[in-house]
Amino acid sequence: MDALAELVDLARRLGEPSGAMAILAEGNVSARRDDRSFWVKGSGKVMERASAEDFSLVAYGPILSLVENREHRPEDTAIREALNGARVAPGPSPSTETLMHAWLLGLEGVRFVAHTHPVSLLALLSTEGSEALAKQRLFPDEIVLCGPESCWVPYRKPGLELAWAIADAVTHYHQRWRERPKTIWLQNHGLITMGETAAEAEAATRMAEKAATVWCRALATGRSLRLLTEDDVRHIHTWPDERVRAEMLRRT
Numbered sequence: 054m055d056a057l058a059e060l061v062d063l064a065r066r067l068g069e070p071s072g073a074m075a076i077l078a079e080g081n082v083s084a085r086r087d088d089r090s091f092w093v094k095g096s097g098k099v100m101e102r103a104s105a106e107d108f109s110l111v112a113y114g115p116i117l118s119l120v121e122n123r124e125h126r127p128e129d130t131a132i133r134e135a136l137n138g139a140r141v142a143p144g145p146s147p148s149t150e151t152l153m154h155a156w157l158l159g160l161e162g163v164r165f166v167a168h169t170h171p172v173s174l175l176a177l178l179s180t181e182g183s184e185a186l187a188k189q190r191l192f193p194d195e196i197v198l199c200g201p202e203s204c205w206v207p208y209r210k211p212g213l214e215l216a217w218a219i220a221d222a223v224t225h226y227h228q229r230w231r232e233r234p235k236t237i238w239l240q241n242h243g244l245i246t247m248g249e250t251a252a253e254a255e256a257a258t259r260m261a262e263k264a265a266t267v268w269c270r271a272l273a274t275g276r277s278l279r280l281l282t283e284d285d286v287r288h289i290h291t292w293p294d295e296r297v298r299a300e301m302l303r304r305t
């Protein structure tokens with residue numbers, strides 16, 4: 054399957070109503086085509102019934118120069134013109150979040166990026182102090198698929214400000230863990246996952262939402278929580294058996 058066909062499939066699976074990851078035009082997904090261009094969902098397109106025509110093929114160059122030039126914050130209309138002008142083939146207007154997709158697709162081992170608004174996670178991300186929860190883990194599979202911590206990003210306006218905040222948070226996470234995050238939590242907004250395959254991004258999305266549901270239910274009991282210790286987390290994170298399992302999941 055080529056990257057675009059895999060991407061269409063990923064959008065549809067993440068848009069399935071039963072998953073509660075994205076409804077209507079929520080969410081967006083992208084995939085690297087080559088060193089110069091990538092596919093990203095068109096603005097306003099519905100993931101659940103996505104088709105190849107709903108994606109734009111966009112050049113990295115003009116998009117990354119917007120993200121990397123912090124001295125200059127163009128007007129929103131100029132950003133929209135730059136996004137539309139970056140298309141290298143006829144296609145829909147690229148999503149506003151094309152900026153953050155372009156930057157994340159440049160990370161090592163990332164060929165697919167998925168951004169969703171999962172219901173349970175959004176509930177957590179809308180509570181006071183959720184940045185502390187991003188650093189904690191409740192069960193082993195959460196570590197395997199979502200990483201030892203989630204990368205936390207404070208609320209920013211969608212578009213350029215959000216792309217800047219994501220770049221800062223991911224850079225900070227990388228300094229701390231010496232690897233890229235598997236899951237990025239966006240305060241009052243949603244989730245970003247990444248992977249070398251569409252399956253890896255999908256698995257991280259599903260597990261992040263499951264973990265958030267477990268958090269919500271555990272908190273709702275009103276009882277004290279038993280969290281995995283830092284030692285437990287590091288053990289699972291570096292355990293060879295778990296690495297093998299994560300690799301298998303990545304490929305299926």
Ligand SMILES: [Zn+2]
Binds near residue numbers: 080168242243
């Ligand atoms: Zn969003």
